[in-house]
Amino acid sequence: MLMWTPQMDEFFLQAMLTQQYHGNRIDGTFTSTAYTNMVNELHEKLNMNFSKSHLKNRLKTLKDHFAQYYDLFRGVGLSGFAWNSETKLFEADNEVWDSLIEVSKPDAIKWKTKKIHNYNELAELFAKDRAIGAAAGTAKEKKKQWSKTTSDQTETLEDVDRLLSTNKVTLENLIVDDDVFISSMPSLEEVQMNLNSSKNKKRKYEEDESMTLKIMSSLEAVGDAIKEGNAILKDSNIIMERSRQRVYSGDEIYNELELLNLEPNIISKAYLLLIKDQDSAQALFGCPARI
Incomplete structure (x- = not known):
């Protein structure tokens, strides 16, 4: 029986990562090519003879051990816990440990002092497989x-x-x-919170959509009112323009008087009169005082 040492595990993990990077791990399973390459690599680095079954059995052991603490601490996401790469321990305040050990996971006490070697490499290899868990069965x-x-x-x-x-x-x-x-x-409370959140988002979306339609309708009404007001203002300007008294200039009046072949002194007197009296000027030009 082959006895694995920490050094052997370290070389094996590096070999697995290398094969994974090269695409020789498909859907979480190493290919035959990967195992052949790893056997050769470990033989070269450790000067030991390995077989494919040796590697497969050790991989299963490493993966099972990783699953125990990874699922327990939910990766590193369990509230109050953090992974310390220097001490190689999951660390938390004593009361957090007490709560985990006494209330839910009595067996977790061993991980308070048990060091975990190569955690980062193990997580890179197996964390994805644990992403949706293993503790609840297949x-x-x-x-x-x-x-x-x-x-x-x-x-x-x-x-x-x-x-x-x-x-x-x-x-x-x-x-x-x-x-x-x-x-x-997840707990029923967590599921219910998610459901309520989804419903609230849907209700908020419907309310926002309704408000948007109301705003658009109001803007359209304002636009129509502005158009109608502009039309009324235009008509009013036309009416005011038509009702405004025509004012003739001095040149226009003088030229019109000359056309009557009047004596110069009469033209001068008439000019002075008509300049002051636009109603008379309107009469001179043959137009009513108001159009």
């Missing part, structure tokens, strides 16, 4: 429960809300596709 198992409760597909938050309210489906049997692992499901 999707195939959950699908059996789902088929017993409902054949309907829930594609919207409204559908989920309806099924939850009628107890046709529970959070435990809300599942995903085959061969995908499911993490611990």
Whole structure:
């Protein structure tokens, strides 16, 4: 039986990352080419003979160990906890640890002092596989429960809300596709908050749309009123223009008087009179005082 040391694990993880970067890992599974390359690389660096089964078994062990603390601390997203790359520990205040250990996860106490080597490399390799979890079992198992409760597909938050309210489906049997692992499901309060948020957003969108239509309608009404006002103002200007008294200039009056062949002294007297009296000037030109 091959005994793995921390140094061997470190070289193996680097070899896996190299093959992953080169595209020799498809849908989370290393190809035969990847295993051949890793066997050769480890043999060269460690001067040891490895087989494909050695690597596959160690990969499974590393992945299982990673799943234990990754799911427990939700990556590094569990409130109050942080990963310290120097101490290689998950760290938190004592009361946070006490709450986790005493209330929900008694077995978590070992991770308070147990160092985790190569966490970053392990996370890069396996975190994506844990993105939707593993602690709750495989999707195939959950699908059996789902088929017993409902054949309907829930594609919207409204559908989920309806099924939850009628107890046709529970959070435990809300599942995903085959061969995908499911993490611990959110609480009913969290789901309800998400549903309410979705409904509030929809209601807000409808209110905003309604307000936009009202504003547009009001703007159209204002535009029509402005057009109508401009038309009225234009008609009023025409009427005022037509009703305005024609004012003749001195040159116009004098030229008109000359056309009458009057004596110069009479032209002068008439000119002075007509300049002061536009009504008489209108009469001279043969026009009424007002048009």
